[in-house]
Amino acid sequence: MFESLSDKLSAVFDKLTRRGALNEADVNEALREIRRALLEADVALDVVRSFSDKVRDRAVGAGVIKSVSPGQMVVKIVNDVLIETLGETAQPIDLAARPPVAIMMVGLQGAGKTTTTAKIAKRLKERHDKRVLMASLDVKRPAAQEQLAVLGRQVEVDTLPIEPNQTPLQIARRAMEAARLQGYDVVMLDTAGRTHIDEPLMQEMADIKSYANPHETLLVADSLTGQDAVNLAKNFDERVGLSGIVLTRMDGDGRGGAALSMRYVTGKPIKLIGTGEKMDALDEFSPSRIANRILGMGDIVALVEKAAAAIDAEEARKTAARMAKGKFDLQDLCDQLAQVEKIGGLGGMMDLLPGVGKMKDQLAKANLDDKVIKRQRAIILSMTPQERRNPDLLKASRKKRIAAGSGMKVEDINKLLKQHRQMADLMKSFGAGKRGGLMGKAAQ
Ligand code: GDP
Numbered sequence: 001m002f003e004s005l006s007d008k009l010s011a012v013f014d015k016l017t018r019r020g021a022l023n024e025a026d027v028n029e030a031l032r033e034i035r036r037a038l039l040e041a042d043v044a045l046d047v048v049r050s051f052s053d054k055v056r057d058r059a060v061g062a063g064v065i066k067s068v069s070p071g072q073m074v075v076k077i078v079n080d081v082l083i084e085t086l087g088e089t090a091q092p093i094d095l096a097a098r099p100p101v102a103i104m105m106v107g108l109q110g111a112g113k114t115t116t117t118a119k120i121a122k123r124l125k126e127r128h129d130k131r132v133l134m135a136s137l138d139v140k141r142p143a144a145q146e147q148l149a150v151l152g153r154q155v156e157v158d159t160l161p162i163e164p165n166q167t168p169l170q171i172a173r174r175a176m177e178a179a180r181l182q183g184y185d186v187v188m189l190d191t192a193g194r195t196h197i198d199e200p201l202m203q204e205m206a207d208i209k210s211y212a213n214p215h216e217t218l219l220v221a222d223s224l225t226g227q228d229a230v231n232l233a234k235n236f237d238e239r240v241g242l243s244g245i246v247l248t249r250m251d252g253d254g255r256g257g258a259a260l261s262m263r264y265v266t267g268k269p270i271k272l273i274g275t276g277e278k279m280d281a282l283d284e285f286s287p288s289r290i291a292n293r294i295l296g297m298g299d300i301v302a303l304v305e306k307a308a309a310a311i312d313a314e315e316a317r318k319t320a321a322r323m324a325k326g327k328f329d330l331q332d333l334c335d336q337l338a339q340v341e342k343i344g345g346l347g348g349m350m351d352l353l354p355g356v357g358k359m360k361d362q363l364a365k366a367n368l369d370d371k372v373i374k375r376q377r378a379i380i381l382s383m384t385p386q387e388r389r390n391p392d393l394l395k396a397s398r399k400k401r402i403a404a405g406s407g408m409k410v411e412d413i414n415k416l417l418k419q420h421r422q423m424a425d426l427m428k429s430f431g432a433g434k435r436g437g438l439m440g441k442a443a444q
Helices: 002-014 024-040 045-059 070-086 113-128 142-155 168-182 199-212 227-239 257-266 287-295 298-324 330-343 345-352 357-365 370-381 385-389 396-406 410-434 438-443
Strands: 101-106 132-136 186-190 216-222 244-248 270-274 282-284
Touching: 024 045, 024 070, 024 287, 045 070, 045 257, 070 257, 070 287, 101 113, 101 199, 113 132, 113 142, 113 186, 113 244, 113 270, 113 282, 132 142, 132 168, 168 186, 168 199, 186 199, 199 227, 216 227, 227 257, 244 257, 257 270, 257 287, 330 370, 330 385, 330 410, 370 396, 370 410, 396 410
Parallel strands: 101 186, 101 216, 132 186, 216 244, 244 270
Antiparallel strands: 270 282
Protein backbone atom coordinates (compact mmCIF):
# COMPACT_ATOMS: atom_id res chain seq x y z
CA MET A 1 0.00 0.00 0.00
CA PHE A 2 2.74 2.37 0.99
CA GLU A 3 4.59 1.66 -2.25
CA SER A 4 1.65 2.04 -4.52
CA LEU A 5 0.28 5.37 -3.28
CA SER A 6 3.76 6.76 -3.02
CA ASP A 7 4.61 5.56 -6.52
CA LYS A 8 1.40 6.89 -7.98
CA LEU A 9 1.95 10.29 -6.46
CA SER A 10 5.51 10.37 -7.73
CA ALA A 11 4.25 9.49 -11.20
CA VAL A 12 1.74 12.33 -11.04
CA PHE A 13 4.27 14.86 -9.94
CA ASP A 14 7.30 13.71 -11.85
CA LYS A 15 5.50 14.96 -14.92
CA LEU A 16 5.39 18.41 -13.47
CA THR A 17 8.55 20.43 -13.53
CA ARG A 18 6.82 23.44 -12.06
CA ARG A 19 7.98 24.59 -8.69
CA GLY A 20 6.61 27.27 -6.42
CA ALA A 21 2.97 27.33 -5.42
CA LEU A 22 0.70 24.30 -5.87
CA ASN A 23 -1.89 24.93 -8.55
CA GLU A 24 -5.37 23.48 -8.70
CA ALA A 25 -4.64 20.98 -11.48
CA ASP A 26 -1.65 19.52 -9.58
CA VAL A 27 -3.62 19.27 -6.38
CA ASN A 28 -6.57 17.62 -8.12
CA GLU A 29 -4.33 14.93 -9.60
CA ALA A 30 -2.80 14.18 -6.23
CA LEU A 31 -6.18 14.21 -4.56
CA ARG A 32 -7.51 11.59 -6.97
CA GLU A 33 -4.88 9.15 -5.70
CA ILE A 34 -5.34 10.18 -2.11
CA ARG A 35 -9.10 9.74 -2.34
CA ARG A 36 -8.51 6.23 -3.62
CA ALA A 37 -6.22 5.52 -0.67
CA LEU A 38 -8.82 6.82 1.77
CA LEU A 39 -11.53 4.65 0.24
CA GLU A 40 -9.23 1.64 0.45
CA ALA A 41 -8.71 2.49 4.11
CA ASP A 42 -12.50 2.19 4.41
CA VAL A 43 -13.26 5.85 4.98
CA ALA A 44 -16.91 6.57 4.18
CA LEU A 45 -17.49 8.12 0.76
CA ASP A 46 -19.10 11.37 1.87
CA VAL A 47 -16.36 11.81 4.44
CA VAL A 48 -13.76 11.31 1.70
CA ARG A 49 -15.49 13.96 -0.41
CA SER A 50 -15.70 16.69 2.17
CA PHE A 51 -12.24 15.84 3.44
CA SER A 52 -10.82 16.14 -0.03
CA ASP A 53 -12.48 19.57 -0.48
CA LYS A 54 -10.88 20.73 2.72
CA VAL A 55 -7.45 19.61 1.54
CA ARG A 56 -7.97 21.32 -1.82
CA ASP A 57 -8.80 24.61 -0.10
CA ARG A 58 -5.69 24.37 1.99
CA ALA A 59 -3.33 23.13 -0.73
CA VAL A 60 -4.12 25.24 -3.79
CA GLY A 61 -1.77 28.18 -3.76
CA ALA A 62 0.30 26.82 -0.90
CA GLY A 63 4.03 27.27 -1.31
CA VAL A 64 6.17 24.24 -2.01
CA ILE A 65 9.36 23.93 -0.02
CA LYS A 66 12.28 23.80 -2.42
CA SER A 67 13.73 20.45 -1.52
CA VAL A 68 10.49 18.45 -1.65
CA SER A 69 8.21 17.61 -4.57
CA PRO A 70 4.69 19.03 -4.92
CA GLY A 71 3.36 15.50 -4.34
CA GLN A 72 5.18 15.26 -1.06
CA MET A 73 3.87 18.66 -0.10
CA VAL A 74 0.28 17.56 -0.76
CA VAL A 75 0.83 14.43 1.32
CA LYS A 76 2.00 16.60 4.20
CA ILE A 77 -1.08 18.81 3.90
CA VAL A 78 -3.35 15.74 3.75
CA ASN A 79 -1.61 14.40 6.83
CA ASP A 80 -2.11 17.66 8.71
CA VAL A 81 -5.80 17.81 7.82
CA LEU A 82 -6.18 14.14 8.82
CA ILE A 83 -4.69 14.83 12.21
CA GLU A 84 -6.88 17.89 12.70
CA THR A 85 -9.94 15.87 11.72
CA LEU A 86 -9.02 13.01 14.00
CA GLY A 87 -8.86 15.45 16.89
CA GLU A 88 -5.21 16.44 17.41
CA THR A 89 -4.85 15.65 21.09
CA ALA A 90 -5.72 12.48 22.95
CA GLN A 91 -8.75 12.83 25.20
CA PRO A 92 -8.61 10.68 28.29
CA ILE A 93 -11.60 9.27 30.11
CA ASP A 94 -13.12 12.02 32.19
CA LEU A 95 -13.68 11.17 35.84
CA ALA A 96 -14.18 14.69 37.11
CA ALA A 97 -17.50 14.22 38.89
CA ARG A 98 -18.72 13.25 42.32
CA PRO A 99 -18.06 9.56 42.98
CA PRO A 100 -19.32 7.05 42.23
CA VAL A 101 -18.73 8.15 38.63
CA ALA A 102 -20.70 6.00 36.20
CA ILE A 103 -19.25 4.93 32.87
CA MET A 104 -21.75 3.36 30.52
CA MET A 105 -20.50 1.06 27.77
CA VAL A 106 -22.66 0.59 24.69
CA GLY A 107 -22.26 -1.17 21.36
CA LEU A 108 -23.20 -4.16 19.27
CA GLN A 109 -22.66 -7.72 20.38
CA GLY A 110 -19.20 -8.96 19.58
CA ALA A 111 -17.67 -5.48 19.26
CA GLY A 112 -15.53 -6.12 22.31
CA LYS A 113 -17.66 -4.31 24.88
CA THR A 114 -17.17 -6.67 27.80
CA THR A 115 -13.46 -7.09 27.13
CA THR A 116 -13.02 -3.32 26.88
CA THR A 117 -15.00 -2.75 30.08
CA ALA A 118 -12.53 -4.94 31.97
CA LYS A 119 -9.54 -3.36 30.22
CA ILE A 120 -10.67 0.15 31.20
CA ALA A 121 -11.41 -0.96 34.77
CA LYS A 122 -7.92 -2.41 35.06
CA ARG A 123 -6.38 0.78 33.72
CA LEU A 124 -8.37 3.02 36.09
CA LYS A 125 -7.35 0.84 39.01
CA GLU A 126 -3.68 0.61 38.12
CA ARG A 127 -2.94 4.02 36.64
CA HIS A 128 -5.44 6.21 38.43
CA ASP A 129 -5.69 4.33 41.67
CA LYS A 130 -9.49 4.10 41.49
CA ARG A 131 -11.74 1.60 43.20
CA VAL A 132 -13.89 0.26 40.40
CA LEU A 133 -17.06 -1.82 40.42
CA MET A 134 -18.19 -3.49 37.19
CA ALA A 135 -21.71 -4.66 36.45
CA SER A 136 -23.07 -6.50 33.43
CA LEU A 137 -26.57 -5.39 32.48
CA ASP A 138 -26.84 -8.03 29.77
CA VAL A 139 -29.73 -10.27 30.74
CA LYS A 140 -30.35 -11.58 27.22
CA ARG A 141 -27.14 -13.52 26.90
CA PRO A 142 -26.96 -15.91 29.88
CA ALA A 143 -23.19 -16.15 29.86
CA ALA A 144 -22.59 -12.41 29.66
CA GLN A 145 -22.70 -11.65 33.37
CA GLU A 146 -20.51 -14.63 34.13
CA GLN A 147 -18.03 -13.54 31.41
CA LEU A 148 -17.60 -10.17 33.12
CA ALA A 149 -17.18 -11.87 36.50
CA VAL A 150 -14.41 -14.05 35.07
CA LEU A 151 -12.64 -11.02 33.59
CA GLY A 152 -13.11 -9.18 36.88
CA ARG A 153 -11.31 -11.93 38.78
CA GLN A 154 -8.58 -11.86 36.14
CA VAL A 155 -7.91 -8.13 36.45
CA GLU A 156 -8.73 -8.11 40.16
CA VAL A 157 -11.62 -5.68 39.89
CA ASP A 158 -14.89 -6.30 41.75
CA THR A 159 -18.05 -7.20 39.88
CA LEU A 160 -21.58 -6.81 41.14
CA PRO A 161 -22.87 -10.17 42.47
CA ILE A 162 -25.19 -11.82 39.95
CA GLU A 163 -28.87 -12.01 40.91
CA PRO A 164 -31.18 -13.84 38.55
CA ASN A 165 -34.36 -12.44 37.01
CA GLN A 166 -33.51 -8.77 37.30
CA THR A 167 -34.06 -6.25 34.54
CA PRO A 168 -31.10 -4.21 33.26
CA LEU A 169 -32.48 -1.15 35.01
CA GLN A 170 -32.75 -3.01 38.31
CA ILE A 171 -29.15 -4.18 37.97
CA ALA A 172 -28.02 -0.64 37.21
CA ARG A 173 -29.83 0.60 40.31
CA ARG A 174 -28.27 -2.12 42.44
CA ALA A 175 -24.80 -1.28 41.05
CA MET A 176 -25.12 2.44 41.78
CA GLU A 177 -26.42 1.81 45.29
CA ALA A 178 -23.70 -0.71 46.07
CA ALA A 179 -21.06 1.72 44.80
CA ARG A 180 -22.45 4.53 46.93
CA LEU A 181 -22.65 2.39 50.06
CA GLN A 182 -19.29 0.72 49.62
CA GLY A 183 -17.35 3.79 48.53
CA TYR A 184 -16.39 2.87 44.97
CA ASP A 185 -14.97 5.67 42.83
CA VAL A 186 -16.18 4.35 39.48
CA VAL A 187 -19.05 2.10 38.34
CA MET A 188 -18.76 0.55 34.91
CA LEU A 189 -22.05 -0.47 33.36
CA ASP A 190 -21.58 -3.01 30.59
CA THR A 191 -24.87 -2.90 28.70
CA ALA A 192 -26.34 -5.57 26.45
CA GLY A 193 -25.57 -5.65 22.75
CA ARG A 194 -27.52 -7.04 19.82
CA THR A 195 -26.27 -8.16 16.47
CA HIS A 196 -27.96 -5.10 14.98
CA ILE A 197 -29.50 -1.90 16.24
CA ASP A 198 -33.16 -2.21 17.17
CA GLU A 199 -35.65 0.01 18.90
CA PRO A 200 -36.01 -1.99 22.18
CA LEU A 201 -32.21 -1.97 22.57
CA MET A 202 -32.06 1.78 22.05
CA GLN A 203 -34.92 2.36 24.47
CA GLU A 204 -33.20 0.20 27.07
CA MET A 205 -29.96 2.20 26.67
CA ALA A 206 -31.82 5.49 26.93
CA ASP A 207 -33.60 4.36 30.11
CA ILE A 208 -30.40 3.18 31.76
CA LYS A 209 -28.68 6.39 30.78
CA SER A 210 -31.36 8.61 32.23
CA TYR A 211 -31.31 6.62 35.46
CA ALA A 212 -27.54 6.27 36.00
CA ASN A 213 -26.66 9.67 34.55
CA PRO A 214 -23.22 8.43 33.45
CA HIS A 215 -20.34 10.86 33.19
CA GLU A 216 -19.05 8.97 30.17
CA THR A 217 -21.09 7.03 27.63
CA LEU A 218 -18.62 5.16 25.47
CA LEU A 219 -19.49 3.42 22.25
CA VAL A 220 -17.37 0.33 21.70
CA ALA A 221 -17.09 -0.26 17.96
CA ASP A 222 -15.18 -2.79 15.93
CA SER A 223 -12.82 -0.92 13.59
CA LEU A 224 -12.94 -3.78 11.11
CA THR A 225 -16.61 -3.23 10.40
CA GLY A 226 -15.61 0.00 8.69
CA GLN A 227 -18.51 1.98 7.33
CA ASP A 228 -21.15 0.07 9.27
CA ALA A 229 -19.47 1.31 12.41
CA VAL A 230 -20.08 4.87 11.26
CA ASN A 231 -23.83 4.42 10.92
CA LEU A 232 -23.79 2.69 14.25
CA ALA A 233 -22.00 5.58 15.94
CA LYS A 234 -24.41 8.05 14.43
CA ASN A 235 -27.43 6.08 15.57
CA PHE A 236 -26.18 5.58 19.10
CA ASP A 237 -25.23 9.21 19.38
CA GLU A 238 -28.61 10.46 18.20
CA ARG A 239 -30.58 8.06 20.34
CA VAL A 240 -28.50 7.66 23.51
CA GLY A 241 -25.90 10.43 23.33
CA LEU A 242 -22.22 9.50 23.38
CA SER A 243 -19.29 11.17 25.10
CA GLY A 244 -16.66 9.17 23.26
CA ILE A 245 -15.74 6.14 21.22
CA VAL A 246 -13.47 3.15 21.82
CA LEU A 247 -12.32 1.43 18.64
CA THR A 248 -11.45 -2.22 19.05
CA ARG A 249 -9.43 -4.62 16.89
CA MET A 250 -7.04 -1.90 15.84
CA ASP A 251 -4.47 -4.72 15.91
CA GLY A 252 -6.25 -6.16 12.86
CA ASP A 253 -5.91 -5.43 9.17
CA GLY A 254 -8.24 -2.45 9.17
CA ARG A 255 -6.50 0.70 8.10
CA GLY A 256 -8.08 3.10 10.51
CA GLY A 257 -10.60 4.57 8.10
CA ALA A 258 -13.41 3.92 10.56
CA ALA A 259 -11.68 6.20 13.06
CA LEU A 260 -11.66 9.10 10.64
CA SER A 261 -15.23 8.56 9.52
CA MET A 262 -16.59 8.21 13.03
CA ARG A 263 -14.88 11.27 14.33
CA TYR A 264 -15.98 13.22 11.28
CA VAL A 265 -19.60 12.11 11.37
CA THR A 266 -20.27 12.22 15.12
CA GLY A 267 -17.74 14.85 16.18
CA LYS A 268 -17.15 12.64 19.24
CA PRO A 269 -13.58 11.94 20.35
CA ILE A 270 -12.05 8.53 19.98
CA LYS A 271 -10.76 8.04 23.48
CA LEU A 272 -9.05 4.68 23.39
CA ILE A 273 -8.22 1.90 21.00
CA GLY A 274 -8.21 -1.85 21.63
CA THR A 275 -5.16 -3.54 20.22
CA GLY A 276 -5.57 -7.20 21.17
CA GLU A 277 -7.33 -9.73 23.35
CA LYS A 278 -5.10 -9.33 26.39
CA MET A 279 -6.24 -7.12 29.24
CA ASP A 280 -3.37 -4.67 28.69
CA ALA A 281 -4.10 -4.26 24.99
CA LEU A 282 -5.66 -0.82 25.30
CA ASP A 283 -3.92 2.30 24.02
CA GLU A 284 -4.49 6.00 24.05
CA PHE A 285 -5.72 7.21 20.71
CA SER A 286 -2.93 8.86 18.74
CA PRO A 287 -4.16 10.93 15.76
CA SER A 288 -0.73 11.06 14.13
CA ARG A 289 -0.29 7.31 14.32
CA ILE A 290 -3.74 6.75 12.79
CA ALA A 291 -3.10 9.34 10.09
CA ASN A 292 0.03 7.46 9.17
CA ARG A 293 -1.87 4.22 9.12
CA ILE A 294 -4.53 5.62 6.82
CA LEU A 295 -2.10 7.32 4.49
CA GLY A 296 0.85 5.01 5.00
CA MET A 297 3.13 7.91 4.35
CA GLY A 298 4.90 8.64 7.60
CA ASP A 299 8.24 8.82 5.84
CA ILE A 300 7.11 11.56 3.50
CA VAL A 301 5.59 13.57 6.31
CA ALA A 302 8.84 13.35 8.26
CA LEU A 303 10.75 14.33 5.15
CA VAL A 304 8.67 17.47 4.57
CA GLU A 305 8.97 18.45 8.22
CA LYS A 306 12.72 18.03 8.01
CA ALA A 307 12.84 20.05 4.81
CA ALA A 308 10.87 22.86 6.44
CA ALA A 309 13.36 22.91 9.30
CA ALA A 310 16.22 22.94 6.81
CA ILE A 311 14.68 25.97 5.11
CA ASP A 312 14.83 27.83 8.38
CA ALA A 313 18.46 26.87 8.68
CA GLU A 314 19.04 27.99 5.09
CA GLU A 315 17.56 31.42 5.83
CA ALA A 316 19.83 31.69 8.83
CA ARG A 317 22.81 30.86 6.65
CA LYS A 318 21.80 33.53 4.15
CA THR A 319 21.78 36.11 6.90
CA ALA A 320 25.16 34.81 7.97
CA ALA A 321 26.40 35.25 4.41
CA ARG A 322 25.32 38.91 4.37
CA MET A 323 26.92 39.37 7.73
CA ALA A 324 30.15 37.89 6.41
CA LYS A 325 30.14 40.46 3.64
CA GLY A 326 29.86 43.21 6.20
CA LYS A 327 26.24 43.99 5.28
CA PHE A 328 24.09 44.05 8.33
CA ASP A 329 21.23 46.51 8.63
CA LEU A 330 18.30 46.52 11.03
CA GLN A 331 16.18 44.41 8.65
CA ASP A 332 18.91 41.76 8.69
CA LEU A 333 18.97 41.94 12.44
CA CYS A 334 15.19 41.56 12.55
CA ASP A 335 15.21 38.58 10.13
CA GLN A 336 17.96 37.00 12.06
CA LEU A 337 16.19 37.46 15.36
CA ALA A 338 13.07 35.85 13.87
CA GLN A 339 15.13 32.88 12.73
CA VAL A 340 16.85 32.65 16.07
CA GLU A 341 13.46 32.40 17.75
CA LYS A 342 12.30 29.68 15.33
CA ILE A 343 15.43 27.61 15.62
CA GLY A 344 15.26 27.55 19.37
CA GLY A 345 16.96 30.58 20.75
CA LEU A 346 20.49 31.78 20.50
CA GLY A 347 22.06 28.44 21.36
CA GLY A 348 20.38 26.75 18.41
CA MET A 349 21.40 29.58 16.07
CA MET A 350 25.02 29.46 17.08
CA ASP A 351 25.16 25.72 16.51
CA LEU A 352 24.13 26.26 12.91
CA LEU A 353 26.86 28.72 12.08
CA PRO A 354 30.27 27.16 11.94
CA GLY A 355 33.00 29.28 13.36
CA VAL A 356 30.64 31.68 15.01
CA GLY A 357 31.36 30.28 18.43
CA LYS A 358 33.81 33.07 19.13
CA MET A 359 31.06 35.60 18.66
CA LYS A 360 29.04 34.04 21.42
CA ASP A 361 30.93 35.99 24.03
CA GLN A 362 30.52 39.22 22.12
CA LEU A 363 26.80 38.67 21.80
CA ALA A 364 26.54 37.83 25.45
CA LYS A 365 28.30 41.10 26.20
CA ALA A 366 25.80 42.90 23.99
CA ASN A 367 23.15 41.46 26.30
CA LEU A 368 21.32 39.63 23.56
CA ASP A 369 19.36 37.03 25.41
CA ASP A 370 16.16 35.35 24.27
CA LYS A 371 13.82 37.69 26.12
CA VAL A 372 15.54 40.73 24.68
CA ILE A 373 15.14 39.21 21.21
CA LYS A 374 11.36 39.49 21.34
CA ARG A 375 11.46 43.12 22.45
CA GLN A 376 14.04 44.08 19.87
CA ARG A 377 12.00 42.56 17.08
CA ALA A 378 8.94 44.50 18.22
CA ILE A 379 10.93 47.73 17.98
CA ILE A 380 12.30 46.99 14.52
CA LEU A 381 8.90 45.92 13.23
CA SER A 382 7.50 49.34 14.21
CA MET A 383 9.97 51.04 11.85
CA THR A 384 9.45 51.71 8.13
CA PRO A 385 11.47 49.60 5.65
CA GLN A 386 13.60 52.65 4.82
CA GLU A 387 14.42 53.20 8.47
CA ARG A 388 15.38 49.56 8.84
CA ARG A 389 17.83 49.84 5.95
CA ASN A 390 19.19 53.18 7.15
CA PRO A 391 18.87 53.77 10.89
CA ASP A 392 20.33 57.28 10.50
CA LEU A 393 16.89 58.37 9.30
CA LEU A 394 15.55 57.93 12.81
CA LYS A 395 15.09 61.33 14.38
CA ALA A 396 13.82 62.02 17.88
CA SER A 397 10.13 62.36 16.89
CA ARG A 398 10.18 59.05 14.99
CA LYS A 399 11.86 57.32 17.89
CA LYS A 400 9.05 58.52 20.14
CA ARG A 401 6.43 57.17 17.75
CA ILE A 402 8.24 53.85 17.42
CA ALA A 403 8.59 53.59 21.17
CA ALA A 404 4.85 54.10 21.52
CA GLY A 405 4.14 51.65 18.68
CA SER A 406 6.21 48.87 20.20
CA GLY A 407 5.40 49.51 23.83
CA MET A 408 8.99 50.53 24.70
CA LYS A 409 10.81 53.63 25.81
CA VAL A 410 12.97 55.87 23.61
CA GLU A 411 16.03 54.75 25.55
CA ASP A 412 15.29 51.13 24.62
CA ILE A 413 15.42 52.18 20.99
CA ASN A 414 18.70 54.02 21.47
CA LYS A 415 20.08 50.98 23.19
CA LEU A 416 19.04 48.75 20.30
CA LEU A 417 20.59 51.12 17.76
CA LYS A 418 23.81 51.21 19.69
CA GLN A 419 23.92 47.42 19.90
CA HIS A 420 23.18 47.13 16.23
CA ARG A 421 26.04 49.51 15.42
CA GLN A 422 28.40 47.47 17.55
CA MET A 423 27.27 44.25 15.94
CA ALA A 424 27.52 45.68 12.42
CA ASP A 425 31.06 46.82 13.16
CA LEU A 426 31.88 43.42 14.52
CA MET A 427 30.44 41.72 11.42
CA LYS A 428 32.43 44.04 9.22
CA SER A 429 35.65 43.23 10.98
CA PHE A 430 34.90 39.52 10.69
CA GLY A 431 33.99 39.86 7.05
CA ALA A 432 37.01 41.98 6.12
CA GLY A 433 39.57 40.02 8.05
CA LYS A 434 38.40 36.51 7.56
CA ARG A 435 36.76 36.29 4.17
CA GLY A 436 37.12 32.67 3.09
CA GLY A 437 37.82 31.83 6.67
CA LEU A 438 35.32 30.59 9.16
CA MET A 439 32.55 33.05 8.41
CA GLY A 440 33.24 32.69 4.73
CA LYS A 441 32.51 29.03 5.08
CA ALA A 442 29.16 29.79 6.59
CA ALA A 443 28.39 31.99 3.63
CA GLN A 444 29.06 29.35 1.00
P1 GDP B 1 -18.98 -7.97 23.40
O1 GDP B 1 -19.99 -8.92 22.86
O2 GDP B 1 -19.08 -6.65 22.71
O3 GDP B 1 -19.01 -7.83 24.86
O4 GDP B 1 -17.56 -8.55 22.94
P2 GDP B 1 -16.46 -9.31 23.78
O5 GDP B 1 -15.86 -8.39 24.77
O6 GDP B 1 -17.02 -10.58 24.27
O7 GDP B 1 -15.37 -9.56 22.66
C1 GDP B 1 -15.57 -10.42 21.55
C2 GDP B 1 -14.22 -10.99 21.12
O8 GDP B 1 -13.38 -9.96 20.63
C3 GDP B 1 -13.44 -11.62 22.26
O9 GDP B 1 -12.87 -12.82 21.79
C4 GDP B 1 -12.36 -10.61 22.58
O10 GDP B 1 -11.20 -11.21 23.10
C5 GDP B 1 -12.11 -9.99 21.24
N1 GDP B 1 -11.59 -8.62 21.32
C6 GDP B 1 -12.06 -7.57 22.01
N2 GDP B 1 -11.32 -6.46 21.81
C7 GDP B 1 -10.33 -6.82 20.96
C8 GDP B 1 -9.24 -6.11 20.35
O11 GDP B 1 -9.00 -4.91 20.55
N3 GDP B 1 -8.44 -6.82 19.51
C9 GDP B 1 -8.64 -8.16 19.26
N4 GDP B 1 -7.82 -8.77 18.43
N5 GDP B 1 -9.67 -8.83 19.80
C10 GDP B 1 -10.51 -8.19 20.64
